[in-house]
Amino acid sequence: MQRTVAPVGGGARTSESFEVRARPRARGTRWLIAVGGILLLAILAAQIAGIKIYRITSGSMHPTIAEGSLILTQRVAASELAVGDIVTVQRSPGSRTVTHRVTGVDSGADLNLRNLTLQGDANATPDPSVYSVDAAQRYLFTLLKE
Secondary structure (H helix, E strand, O other): OEEEEOOOOOOOOOOEEEEOOOOHHHHHHHHHHHHHHHHHHHHHHHHHHOEEEEEOOOOOOOOOOOOOOEEEEEEEEHHHOOOOOEEEEEOOOOOOEEEEEEEEEEEOOOOOOEEEEEEOOOOOOOOOOOEEEOEEEEEEEEEEOO
16 A cells, blocks of 8 residues: 655655555454454354254263264254154253164154154163153264264
């Protein structure tokens, strides 16, 4: 960028032209703001799309999902779930979640509800309780394995 200025001290001198260069700090700040904005948009888009990250705290899904892994899930209506899907649901309101494979799907008392029978891949038997849900977090893929 060319900018014309009068020399210090005034007087009848002619003006000089010099180039103004962006300081490295200013470039770094702009870059940081751009990355922050992109990250904020990605988080917002994930929230709108029902995307969540969970940490697997047991070995019940071994070998499909290892204990300590971070998984990415997406919220789907219960009517979209099928036998074979891996889902994350709450055991009961306000309690911890469980991530297991769907082994049975039955209609619930409401048109939007489904009764899910779940079983961990490493478990010999299905979970003792049936989960009545209107939606669940369906497993998409493993982000990080420990």
